[in-house]
Amino acid sequence: MGNLPLNIDIQQVLLHLLNFTILFAGMYFILYKPVRKFMDAREEHFKQLEEEAKGKVEEGEKAKVEYEERLKNADSEINAKKEQAGKETFAERERIITAANEEAAKIVKKAKEKAQSEHDRILSDAQKEIAEIVNEATEKIVLDSKLDTYDQFLNAAKKEGNDE
Amino acid sequence: MSKKRLIISAVIFAIVIAALLVGIFLTNDPNHVEEETIQEVMKDAVLHEHVKISLFGIKDVNPGLIAGFIVTGIMLTFAIICRIFVIPRFKLIPGKFQLVLETAVGLFDGTAKSNSPHKYRLLRLYMFVAGSYIFVGTLFELLGVQAISTTGKPISLGAPLSDINGAIMMGCTTYLFLLFNGLFVNKVRGFFGVLKDFSLPISMSLRLFGALLSGALVTELVYYYTMTRFIIPVLVGIAFTVLHALIQAYVLTMLVSIFYGEATEPHEKKEKVKKVKKNKKELSSEVA
Numbered sequence: 001m002g003n004l005p006l007n008i009d010i011q012q013v014l015l016h017l018l019n020f021t022i023l024f025a026g027m028y029f030i031l032y033k034p035v036r037k038f039m040d041a042r043e044e045h046f047k048q049l050e051e052e053a054k055g056k057v058e059e060g061e062k063a064k065v066e067y068e069e070r071l072k073n074a075d076s077e078i079n080a081k082k083e084q085a086g087k088e089t090f091a092e093r094e095r096i097i098t099a100a101n102e103e104a105a106k107i108v109k110k111a112k113e114k115a116q117s118e119h120d121r122i123l124s125d126a127q128k129e130i131a132e133i134v135n136e137a138t139e140k141i142v143l144d145s146k147l148d149t150y151d152q153f154l155n156a157a158k159k160e161g162n163d164e
Numbered sequence: 165m166s167k168k169r170l171i172i173s174a175v176i177f178a179i180v181i182a183a184l185l186v187g188i189f190l191t192n193d194p195n196h197v198e199e200e201t202i203q204e205v206m207k208d209a210v211l212h213e214h215v216k217i218s219l220f221g222i223k224d225v226n227p228g229l230i231a232g233f234i235v236t237g238i239m240l241t242f243a244i245i246c247r248i249f250v251i252p253r254f255k256l257i258p259g260k261f262q263l264v265l266e267t268a269v270g271l272f273d274g275t276a277k278s279n280s281p282h283k284y285r286l287l288r289l290y291m292f293v294a295g296s297y298i299f300v301g302t303l304f305e306l307l308g309v310q311a312i313s314t315t316g317k318p319i320s321l322g323a324p325l326s327d328i329n330g331a332i333m334m335g336c337t338t339y340l341f342l343l344f345n346g347l348f349v350n351k352v353r354g355f356f357g358v359l360k361d362f363s364l365p366i367s368m369s370l371r372l373f374g375a376l377l378s379g380a381l382v383t384e385l386v387y388y389y390t391m392t393r394f395i396i397p398v399l400v401g402i403a404f405t406v407l408h409a410l411i412q413a414y415v416l417t418m419l420v421s422i423f424y425g426e427a428t429e430p431h432e433k434k435e436k437v438k439k440v441k442k443n444k445k446e447l448s449s450e451v452a
Binding site: 006007008009012014017019024027028034035036 | 213223229236243265266290329
């Protein structure tokens with residue numbers, strides 16, 4: 001070994017290697033690994049934050065598109081609803097008018113019937129009364145000759161008025 | 165500071181420097197002869213034939229090995245201090261020191277990913293440790309840590325990789341790292357892919373050794389002569405130590421990442437193109 005050029009000593013090379021190996025292991029475990037671990041954890045943390053932010057931005061974008069779409073459709077929707085409401089109102093109005101007309105017709109009919117029956121009743125009553133009066137008058141004329149026919153009629157009419 | 169005061173300070177500084185220079189040159193013994201000639205100093209810096217340090221009385225070793233042990237000790241101590249006092253207090257938004265540590269750890273991520281996008285986790289670790297060792301080891305030279313050689317003379321410890329044995333270790337370890345990763349990832353094909361670059365450990369070792377030794381040699385040269393011991397070492401120190409520390413760490417890590425990327429690259433099967441044998445008649449008709 002002593003004959004190597006430049007005074008190269010294999011034993012010293014190995015001692016250098018031992019020194020470097022100790023340095024390599026020591027630097028890895030004591031300094032490099034913990035620092036790298038921290039850096040990786042921080043990178044992961046920020047990556048996670050970035051992903052979360054991205055997700056939120058995407059959600060926001062989606063919501064924006066959705067709302068824009070909704071806004072676009074809102075006019076047509078409003079018009080449709082207006083039309084629907086108009087139709088419904090018209091139908092309701094028609095129904096109410098029809099019902100009112102029917103009711104009115106019923107009332108009128110009923111009133112007519114009632115009036116007719118009243119009219120008939122009054123007419124028959126009057127006829128009866130007239131017939132009675134006529135009978136009475138006739139009786140009185142026939143039976144009571146002292147009385148003037150005209151006075152008798154007036155008395156009868158007066159009596160009738162008092163009765164009512 | 166007023167102008168008058170500034171001038172007075174500059175004059176005092178110049179007088180002090182001049183007095184020191186006069187003192188240095190007057191006390192310089194012209195008859196003094198260096199114990200070693202510059203040739204011997206340079207040769208010893210390369211070969212370490214005479215200047216050795218006893219390793220706990222077991223073996224006489226090159227100063228570079230002791231420097232390597234000290235650099236490892238410094239780096240591990242620093243790592244332990246960081247592990248106990250700094251890392252547990254890491255925050256989501258990093259402070260200055262945390263930022264320095266994270267930058268150091270993640271410094272080679274980009275290079276590792278770009279050169280070996282399919283497999284880079286182990287590569288970036290190796291690049292971090294090897295790069296840090298070369299960088300800190302080279303800067304260690306600036307500290308001028310003293311040790312006692314076997315001859316009893318004090319010597320200044322240089323960079324661990326300016327020792328040929330250290331450079332060989334780094335080159336060969338890197339080569340073996342590439343070789344076995346090629347084997348694990350691409351099986352025999354990957355192994356032989358790296359094996360064919362058998363000159364790689366030699367070139368890596370000698371590049372490191374040459375680059376770092378040149379710094380040591382220039383420093384030796386500068387400090388050998390009295391005249392060059394002023395101002396020049398500042399420039400030399402920066403040019404040959406700090407820059408070498410950066411450049412060599414960068415060069416080695418770049419080479420490792422490039423070769424690693426090649427060794428662990430997934431192999432795509434090529435479709436065999438059926439060769440249509442043409443008979444002589446067809447060929448002759450085509451020629452005609």
